Amino acid sequence: MSMAVTVPSGGGQLRRLGERDRPVVTITIDGAEHEALAGDTLLTALLTAGHRVRESEFGDGPRAGFCWMAACQDCWVWLADGRRVRACSTPVEPGLSVLTRPAAPGDA
């Protein structure tokens, strides 16, 4: 964690409405660094960084989660080590590396 800074709203899906003075937690999303805030879930981190969380397996486009309460199972993503996590119920941790698309076979 680094010093607390104000994070701009940026072009992501979500809008932060307060609680901005939390420590920054740097994670990587598909290899790119992203500054989340301590206490963010992975879903919040992904949707402040952009508009998508994963792709539907069946070719009908991007998905961004739905229920926010661990019921709909729409926000499962990959960690770089291959583990599967549900973004809405997983808090960010420094150095966490998340993939919104599965790694190619053999990468994990």
Add this chain to the structure above:
Amino acid sequence: MTGSDKVDVAIIGGGTAGCAAALELRRRGLSVALFERRTVGSQASGVNYGGVRQQGRDPAELPLSRRSRPIWDRLPALVGHDCEFMATGHLKLAYTPEQMAELEAWSAMAAEQGVETRLMGANALAEAYPGLITNAYGGSLCPTDGQANPRLVAPAFARAARRAGAAIHEHEAVTGATRDAAGFRIETERGTRILAQSLINVAGAWADHVARWFGEFAPIQVLAPNMLVSEPVPYRLPVNIGVCGAGLYVRQIPRGNLIFGGGKGWADREAIRARPLVEVSCQASAQLARTLPWAANAAVIRSWTGIEGYFDDDIPVIGLSETTPGLVHAFGFSGHGFQLGPAIGEIVSELVVEGKTTTPIDAFSIRRFARAGHQAA
């Protein structure tokens, strides 16, 4: 159906064998009434793993299996649906030299019957399936085997039979049947009475009840295959896999789901209830993680089971009744009847119409239990 109707053939049991028989008998011009106490394909035919496999079968079953195999290719023409059948091949894995010797012996036997397999050592496996399979000693690939969606097969045969003019009665259990000079008198839980010239007993785990109505004994037992399925993960497993000894079997469908099983769930045949057991699900998951380490991160999303009938000698009863002319049995497929179902429909139809079949079935006679039955009685 009301009153007392007459048909050429009555069928008890709406699994794949019964529905395929209904279709075949209509093709031969006979009138057919099939009775299924729930919905077609709701037990063994519909809840199994979906392996379409010749590999590993008892030598006595191979002729049945060989006869059934080409029917799977013809499903779109025959029943109007491919039932997601894919000839992916079936790969049986050995982890010890002893297991490999078993595969080699089976392979030699099967070759004599015209079923080709490819025996593979560890290097050949690594080359053919890079990164997929670890630690195996060797394996046997039967390239003509494959897999299909068991939920679709019996219903597809039932729809085709219906279109061909068969009467398929779901949610209607047969409560009794007798035979007199006029034929078989069959009564259902809804009070339907029907007179049939022939009767086919394909009632699965409950078929011994039907046999008993005609003085025949079959020591059937209950088996509930404990099945699991994962979430969709990238498609990597192009072959249906079985593991010697461990009892694990696993396949992946192009949508991405890994379907796997091993061990038995809980079943109560009389209450018609079955459920998977968590400890068995956990054992199968552990075996999957050992066999295909890359699959360990996939999340399991569902488990299920259903009720199958089996015999201690691991082969079914198929053939004419020993006591009653016009009665044909085919049941107790002991956990490996899915692939055979379409051929069984043809074979029991031949037995009804011609009194014999071109496929050798002597090993499956209900006669083999007669002595035990007398002792039990």
Add this chain to the structure above:
Amino acid sequence: MPERIIIVGAGPAGTRAARILAEAGLATVLLDEAAGNGGQIYRRQPPGFRRPYAALYGTEAGKAERLHAALDGFGGLIDHRTDTLVWSLDGRRLMLNTAGRADSLDFDRLILATGAMDRVIPLPGWTLPGVFALGGAQVALKHQACAVGAKTCFVGSSPLLPYVAYQYARAGAGVAGVVDTTPRSAKLGALPDLLAVPGVTARGLTYMAWLARHGIRYWHGATPLRVEGGEHVTALVFRTAGGAERRIDCDAVALGYGLKCEHQLADLAGCAFRFDSPTRQWVVAQDDAGRTSVDGLYVAGDGALIRGADAAELAGERAALALLADLGRPVDAARVAQIGRHLARIDRQRRGMDKAFAYPNHLAQSLADDVILCRCEAVTVGEVRRAVTEQGADDINRAKAFCRVGMGRCQGRVCGPAAADVVAAALGRPIEAAGRLRGQAPVKPVPVAVLAQAELGETQSA
């Protein structure tokens, strides 16, 4: 050996039940997926967040604070295990996944207080990024201090609709409008029942008035037509009660048609179910104390019957008292009667809510064939209809077997109600004749590696 008592769910019902049993000197294990108690309605913000209770829970701040503190000082009797998913129930054994660690617990008596989730009706474009469940939009605000978009449109039929729109606007989020499918006349007609609990109804009217004063449009009797957007939401299109088509520019849609019970574990336990016509959903069959058809198994809270947080606390207490009585312990009969009277008042008010925010089942039934119904498996409405009309499916489970509707990661939690309506309409039968989607273990996804761990026998008992 003392009875092993487990409570699943640490929301209002489960927390109150644990507290009541602890006060009676009984030890319990309280299991919940979240990091702290409170459930969704009193969901806590993460450590390090600083908003006061009043900002988070409004008029319910006092109740939230009391509930959060209800376990304090009872650590010796209440073994509260957080981050713990109960993924299956097998006989008298629960299978657990605690943050990736497998475990199991045996019980003699079990209170299931598993809560509820949003009930939704799909519409074209609803899988686009930016469409979220209404309760989810509220969780984003409470738990993460985020709005789900810069300009959110609230769509559906639910008392949460005006409330969450109000919460968003008060917190400084953009609200593009509220599109409510229930006509204004239905709300007026429901007033007599709603006044059974006048405070709640008055609050609802206050939120609507506040929205009007602040220039936020609220359409009654509207018909949502589609969500538009390429990679994410750009607009909601709907038809007004007067028949005009309207487009609202927005970058998020919060969608909800009331709540549905989360009762998968009760299903695995073999509990009997009944169809509850007023809420148009299957519920666990229960007596007025929450006893189910399975001996020693109780249900309480919104997982048992949808009637809100206040009722959930009372029902949690009632189930705990029933459990005590069933153990032969003394129970305060006056308190039992008082709870019964209070719940009856709430039930009357809920009947009003069900009219004021009616579930518009015709919307699911009239969806076009190409709309995705099951978002897990990307199964369209047309595929479900064809499973009935062409493949002969005669109920929802058969349709699932044929076309995979409700067969994905969520096991039909999200699409189940709408899928049942589509099946019922295709069969030409009432909704209850379409049957109930059967639950299967695991009730939520569990990685193969975690199940494999459970096989090693690393289990302990309560």
